[in-house]
Amino acid sequence: MIEFGERRDTNATYGATLTALAKENSNIVVVEADLMKASGSAVFKVAFPERMFNVGIAEQDALSFSAGLAAMGKIPFVSGFACFMAQRACDQAMNSIAYNKYNVKVVGTYAGLTSEKNGGTHISVSDLAIYRAMPGFLVIDPGDANEFAAVLRFASEYDGPVYIRSNKGVFPTFLPEDSVFKPGKAIVLSDGADVGLITCGIATAEGVKATAMLNELGIGVRHIHMPTVKPLDTEELIRTAKQTRLLITVENHSVIGGLGGAVAEVLCAQFPAKLIRLGLQDHFGETATLGYMMHEYGIDADAIASSAEKAMNA
Amino acid sequence: MVRLQNKAQEIRRKTFEAIYNAGGGHYGGSLSAIEILTALHFDIMKLKQGEPEWPERDRFILAKGHAGPPLYVILSKLGYIDPARLAELDQDGGSLPKHVDRLKVQGIEYSSGPLGQGISVACGMASAARLDQNNCYVYVLMGDGELDEGQVWEAAMTASHYRLDHLIAFVDRNRNQIDGTTEDIMALEPLADKWSAFGWHVQTIDGHDTEAILSAVAAAKKATGKPSVIIANTVKGKGVSFMENEYKWHSGQITPEQYTQGVADLEGVSKQ
Structure with missing residues (x-):
């Protein structure tokens, strides 16, 4: 935890x-x-x-x-x-x-x-x-x-x-102060066999909270933090895709061309898997607080957990 | 001085030949810049024959990156690249792209082509040199059409604000750009006043007179505390009768007959 x-x-x-x-x-x-x-x-x-x-x-x-x-x-x-x-x-x-x-x-x-x-x-x-x-x-x-x-x-x-x-x-903060950054390497934050949750930036903290909520519901989450969006840690991504039933990416960015886009490119070519991309769905931001927008756009902990639960029950 | 003028004319002939052999290219702005490039590389700049990476060298940025051919001819004479490579200009798989490329051509300081960026890069170089107490000069050659780019004027402010007096810029003022004359497309005049207003030391010279170029650089070096610009009045397509002052020869292809005419024009000048 x-x-x-x-x-x-x-x-x-x-x-x-x-x-x-x-x-x-x-x-x-x-x-x-x-x-x-x-x-x-x-x-x-x-x-x-x-x-x-x-x-x-x-x-x-x-x-x-x-x-x-x-x-x-x-x-x-x-x-x-x-x-x-x-x-x-x-x-x-x-x-x-x-x-x-x-x-x-x-x-x-x-x-x-x-x-x-x-x-x-x-x-x-x-x-x-x-x-x-x-x-x-x-x-x-x-x-x-x-x-x-x-x-x-x-x-x-x-x-x-x-x-x-x-x-x-x-x-x-959720990483140690003296952490050493390894470019192109994901960090596995939790393990589970149901949902593969891939996050970067401020979405990772939301992912951590969503993981706890999903675990409460009996849904296992393999959560990987992917700070390097390029080059992507494809090895860890494929491993996670193989070990889980569906993948969800979450980012503080459009779903086009960022983390979700990068993950989709790799999966299509190497290991086709069900993928849900959470982020801004091809629209702009607005004049509002961060919390409001993260919830409205579906990238806060509640929204991530809700998307994951829905997908698991689909 | 006759030596430099002769050298310039030889470089002009080889440039014309190289562009023709490449199947066409940017004749106009290459031919207008010959004397500036020649004076810089064979007299003004602190360079070492055969050692393009010599740390104390003066730096040169060809902001108007499309004028690569004459610079390649010069680099071949400085022993930075093999003259045989001139035949590779713009060829598939070749090593000499028309827009200068520092990663492919020894002696090119900065890969340019997108206009307006070279002068900003030159400001960064001059600032770094000053920080390191490296006394080198940074020279940059811009096209006059290039001055339409807003970034040039951002950099003009930066150079002036930081009092980059080891930055010496040339404007190849051939008065033509792709779609027409500079004054028809986007008027630049009063150009000297513009640079003055931005805080630069300004000189206007005949850009085909190597003696004037040398004198202007000497004066620029004396203007301490501010960057210098030398507006070099030139003729686009200089030396080739049917190209001179014709904006359509910014770039293009010529026929074998036109090539023969051009060679005769350039040899005629040499014999005078």
Whole structure:
């Protein structure tokens, strides 16, 4: 049984972790597009003012500028709202960074529904899909702030482009503070023979709660947390598909092109299985609280448990 | 200076030949940029023959990535690539794509093609160099049509804000873009005023005069505390009679007869 720890946010984790990493590695630099407030990098600016570049409200410039830093051997962490990092600066990510194979870490803040009352234009429903489609990018949606910190450390040591999601707000932690991130590896959170539950990002905590509810009903759940959306842990996915009766993916993102899409691609090619994809069903977000939207869109614990129970009884 | 002008003309001939052998390509903007590229690589820039990765080298970004052919000719002369590879330009499975590619061609600093991004990358390079107390200069060559891209002006602000005085930009001002003249499609003038307003040191020169190019770079290096732009007035399709100042020769294919005419035009200039 997974136990939740302290509620932490990725915002405070970002600044503190990068500052710590930057003390060890003088090549780490930070690039912002007038959203230090969202990323949490202000403390980095205090510690290393000369290693912080803020290009203003210009996400395209921010990504290409980061590519130039990387070309000279720097390890830039560039952040901005996930919607803008993926959509507005898509071509810069694709060409300035991915095509050139530059060592840039792109951090999409206020990811998905966590942008909350900023509303539909600011809620990134497709950032995972967009970055998944870029050759060479690793795509990671960490489950909690502890894993987020581990991902930042991994990214600083990995030579190549990485897209990392960061959230707005505090969320329960369920992984240890000193966890080591293994790219492309899923984490098995519970075992069971009925439902294979595959989650990433903030949906994993909901999955943990849903698992407890389903267990109460006598439904066994093999819950795997899949923070690396690309490359997917296909081995663990197929194992889970073989061991359970149906699979459910849950993500803070559209069901098109993200975790659900990635899982469907693998299953179709390697092990056809019944799959239910929970997430935004090809629609935008709205101006509302996170809890409201997660429930309305069917990705909170109650909705996940309800979908699983219904599918099992179908 | 005669040496540089002659070298430029030789590079122009080889560029024309390489594009023709490739089955066509971006003649216009390749031929207009020859003197700028030649002056940079054979006089201005700190480079080492045969050592494209020399850490202290000056950096050059060809933001108008479609002008790869003349740069490839130059890289072959610098000993960075085998001249025999020029025959592979744009060929299936070949190693020289028209839009420059750093992962395929030694001596290319940045793979470009999508316009407007090169100057941002140059800003990042110049910032990193300053952080490392590397005194190198970062040069970037943009097309004038490229200046339609909004990102250029984002980067223009960034360069000025961060006082990137080791960034020297060239604008290949050949006054033509794909669909027509720059002033018909999307007027750029008053161009020098625009760059000045963005906080840049601005010079306007004859972009086919290597002496003027050298002098302008020397002046740019003296303008400390701000980035420099050199607006180089050029002729699109320079040197080939039927291409000069014709926007339709941004890219295209020519007939064997036109090739013969072009070669004669370029040899005629050489003999003058």
